[in-house]
Amino acid sequence: MLHFSTVISRRGLRAAGLLTSGTVTLLLAARAWVAAPAELTSPAASALVLPTPSAAPRLAPPTGLPTLTKTAAVPADTSARGMAAVWADVRRRSLFLSADRKTGTLRAGNYAQRLTATFEPRSYTVATPTPGSAALAWQVRFTLRGIGRAAAPGLPLAAGAVTPSTHEGHTSYSHPAFAIDYDNTPAGVRQTFRLAERPTGAGPVAVRLHLATDLHARPAGPGALVFTAGSSPAPVLRYDSLKAWDATGRVLPAHLRLDGPTALALVVDDADATYPVTIDPLASTAGATFNGQNPGDLFATSVALVGDLNGDGYGELAIGAPSFGAGAGMVALYRGSSTGLEPTAATIINGGPGFNFGSSVAGAGDFNGDGYGDLLIGGAGYTFNSNNAGVTYIYGGGVNIFTNPNASAAAIAGFTNSRGGTAVAGVGDVNGDGYDDFATGGPEFDGGGQNNTGSLNIVFGNASLSVTTSAPTLGGAANYRLGASLSGLGDTNGDGYADLIVGAPGVNSALIVRGANTTSFGSFSAFYLTPPNGPSAGTSVAGPGDVDGDGLNDILLGAPLAGTSGSVFIYPGSTTLSANSQPVVVFSTAESGEKFGTAVSGAGDVNGDGYADFVVGAPSFSNTKGRMYITLGQASLTTITNRPQIIEGENAGDQFGNSLSGGDANGDGYGDVVVGAPNYNVGRGRAYAYYGSPADLAAAPTATRTEPVPADNDFFATSLASAGDV
Known part of the structure; x- marks a missing residue:
């Protein structure tokens, strides 16, 4: 079984990709800015008196609940730490997928990454909204065009409608020879291709994707792509670090290839590979995490x-x-x-x-x-x-x-x-x-x-x-x-x-x-x-x-x-x-x-x-x-x-x-x-x-x-x- 996986993340440093067997991680990251420093005195060289900490805040149980309203029990621990667990569950549930009432298309929000996503049998779309507006700042649609080798038939796609199998933040679409999984996680939106059989033919295996977006994709060195918006050279999305290995753990040669402005291929040389094979590209927004301004300051020493x-x-x-x-x-x-x-x-x-x-x-x-x-x-x-x-x-x-x-x-x-x-x-x-x-x-x-x-x-x-x-x-x-x-x-x-x-x-x-x-x-x-x-x-x-x-x-x-x-x-x-x-x-x-x-x-x-x-x-x-x-x-x-x-x-x-x-x-x-x-x-x-x-x-x-x-x-x-x- 051959696995591919991508994760899209909007938040910034929110990704990397230790991926389980058969995953590829694609992430988008947002950028964070750093406030101007407050002028503080140099550290004192002697011990000073430790202030007595105040008690941790607690939240009182609600009273006078309205009738005919289903309520959750107040947690036993309503301290700041206890309520953190409550909010963790709220965040988990916010990642669940839901179906559009009119079209039935699965969709999800991802607050942590500031992304919205929609899922279909052969494609998915991610977008980020414009701050303070319902309009989208940009979106990218990734559509699978085929999985196979040059001059050989690819793995077959489903001929008719594909019914997804969905649970919480996960859904899966099954095709005759492979399946596509999606997972909405705090780290981002993850796409995984699970290939049940080796594609026929000779030469390397390629997963071919069509890119539909107003962003501009360009190579950025071996095995890397960056996406930019408008005339700005600053990347808003980075796609790189492709890695592949077979069932024995042997690393396989792999690279990304941009075949024109809208065609992307993940190419792996699987000669003598033992299946299943995992192909793992990573995408991330080109994040400027907490950047210094003066040359030689060595921020992050x-x-x-x-x-x-x-x-x-x-x-x-x-x-x-x-x-x-x-x-x-x-x-x-x-x-x-x-x-x-x-x-x-x-x-x-x-x-x-x-x-x-x-x-x-x-x-x-x-x-x-x-x-x-x-x-x-x-x-x-x-x-x-x-x-x-x-x-x-x-x-x-x-x-x-x-x-x-x-x-x-x-x-x-x-x-x-x-x-x-x-x-x-x-x-x-x-x-x-x-x-x-x-x-x-x-x-x-x-x-x-x-x-x-x-x-x-x-x-x-x-x-x-x-x-x-x-x-x-x-x-x-x-x-x-x-x-x-x-x-x-x-x-x-x-x-x-x-x-x-x-x-x-x-x-x-x-x-x-x-x-x-x-x-x-x-x-x-x-x-x-x-x-x-x-x-x-x-x-x-x-x-x-x-x-x-x-x-x-x-x-x-x-x-x-x-x-x-x-x-x-x-x-x-x-x-x-x-x-x-x-x-x-x-x-x-x-x-x-x-x-x-x-x-x-x-x-x-x-x-x-x-x-x-x-x-x-x-x-x-x-x-x-x-x-x-x-x-x-x-x-x-x-x-x-x-x-x-x-x-x-x-x-x-x-x-x-x-x-x-x-x-x-x-x-x-x-x-x-x-x-x-x-x-x-x-x-x-x-x-x-x-x-x-x-x-x-x-x-x-x-x-x-x-x-x-x-x-x-x-x-x-x-x-x-x-x-x-x-």
């Missing part, structure tokens, strides 16, 4: 979905631009909501002169136990009684986090010339005291008279937001560069304590620190993992969660200089993991020089199958255009890399995939991914978010806009951390 900072049940997004303001740096915070990330920054936090504030950002978990998530920001250029000591700030969450983020903040300076805060990470409850802890790395610290040994600080959570820390843990030898990367791992050995991993790329290793009931670092068990043939291993590290479903969290080490393409080493969680352990999988690609493994991150569970998924960045792909690889978890790690979903950047030089983050960004229970392209538009920077669904990751970025942003609002991303529940 750091990006993190940091958890719920203000107690509304949704997590927030932090984006750093460490080169903003001649190196002062800044971080912008964006609220999460039920429909995803809000496009306008809720607040801006500015760094001081030379801070490189925003070198790193991360969620700290609940460091002080007050029920709110807390925020970490690194400033690797900060000078404190020495050169380039670096600094890490923690901001206590609360109801006032957006109006006065400095009201509850503390800072810890790094060691002399360490560039502390180069990496920061919330690491969970390492010592079992009920408070979440965090770690900060200074890879340039010179310890014991040796250069670049690196340093690691673990800071234990406490009710007062105190940042008293242990002595630094050094790499033990010159040029380890310990602390270049950091990640919490969760519990990898089943002892009930959270563990962490610290990159030491100077010696191609990473330090595993086992959690324990202690506050003395010398009492922790620690050892180095050194994969074979892994130069630069430890450049990136991640704890993706339980990828293989065995109950223990797994471990990723990125080595972008390994082999010809770069590699990622996968270690399974184990009670016997030690310095002698070897990776069970070495994940690499055929793309020479793409620096695969520059960034790695857990993605959460993007398709809801119960396995944790992960993403890998390759920012040097195709003249530094960049790529992201999305890999779905499964029971067998040894075959997990067979069919990664691939999403490419927009332009040469963007460095798409230089930073990554994963988690649940819109509170729907599916994992989402954020990707940074810090060199987009001459270093202005751009970040993209992709939303998970039962069809895997949708392929269009959401919360994107093309409107100009004020020139002083230059905050865009390069490092991304784990996502919270936005």
Whole structure:
């Protein structure tokens, strides 16, 4: 059975395409604009008093209900979090399909993507309305003309009427040799072709589509199309990242072909392929997600979905631009909501002169136990009684986090010339005291008279937001560069304590620190993992969660200089993991020089199958255009890399995939991914978010806009951390 699938998404970073077997994802994404920054003072260097949070708002049960009215029971939990579940159900029902009373044509609305859609046996139409008007801004109709090979009969279409089989947001039209499915999801409108037999003839297989639209389609490099409106060169729809594989997981050559202004073909070489074969093109609106304006600001040097900072049940997004303001740096915070990330920054936090504030950002978990998530920001250029000591700030969450983020903040300076805060990470409850802890790395610290040994600080959570820390843990030898990367791992050995991993790329290793009931670092068990043939291993590290479903969290080490393409080493969680352990999988690609493994991150569970998924960045792909690889978890790690979903950047030089983050960004229970392209538009920077669904990751970025942003609002991303529940 051969499967094709497309997803259309209007919202913006709302798509990507980890697709289940037999899917192709086509998404359209809208753009989001960024508000001008508020002038805030530089972060305070000492802990301040945490304001007492007000009680969560509650909604009273309705009274005096009218008679003869069917009502739903008021939920037992009417807090903001409880009502979020109610609204989630409302949003789910809003995606259901309905039949037109006169024509019987199935139709649907998609508020999250700002799309309307109609469905027929051989075609579907998507449209977006003009704001404030019932008129359509544009629409595109995709009609199937045939599936087959050149000079050979195609698969037969149904001769008569086709009755759809419809349930909630899904419908299916069956033809003699294939079926077409449509799914209306929060990630967009998905079309899937399921071929029950191999087309006859020789040569590649092509799915031929007719495009009916006033938009203009044009090629945009190998395997990509963009659609523009009127005389504007700015794309409103992007269609790219075609991928195909057979039943054994073997990737098949595939490309998009525009045969004139209205004819599109998805072409796959299926010679020697084992059916079923999956052909997976992705379309997305060319989204300008949170764009910076000044060249060299490197917006998206750091990006993190940091958890719920203000107690509304949704997590927030932090984006750093460490080169903003001649190196002062800044971080912008964006609220999460039920429909995803809000496009306008809720607040801006500015760094001081030379801070490189925003070198790193991360969620700290609940460091002080007050029920709110807390925020970490690194400033690797900060000078404190020495050169380039670096600094890490923690901001206590609360109801006032957006109006006065400095009201509850503390800072810890790094060691002399360490560039502390180069990496920061919330690491969970390492010592079992009920408070979440965090770690900060200074890879340039010179310890014991040796250069670049690196340093690691673990800071234990406490009710007062105190940042008293242990002595630094050094790499033990010159040029380890310990602390270049950091990640919490969760519990990898089943002892009930959270563990962490610290990159030491100077010696191609990473330090595993086992959690324990202690506050003395010398009492922790620690050892180095050194994969074979892994130069630069430890450049990136991640704890993706339980990828293989065995109950223990797994471990990723990125080595972008390994082999010809770069590699990622996968270690399974184990009670016997030690310095002698070897990776069970070495994940690499055929793309020479793409620096695969520059960034790695857990993605959460993007398709809801119960396995944790992960993403890998390759920012040097195709003249530094960049790529992201999305890999779905499964029971067998040894075959997990067979069919990664691939999403490419927009332009040469963007460095798409230089930073990554994963988690649940819109509170729907599916994992989402954020990707940074810090060199987009001459270093202005751009970040993209992709939303998970039962069809895997949708392929269009959401919360994107093309409107100009004020020139002083230059905050865009390069490092991304784990996502919270936005």
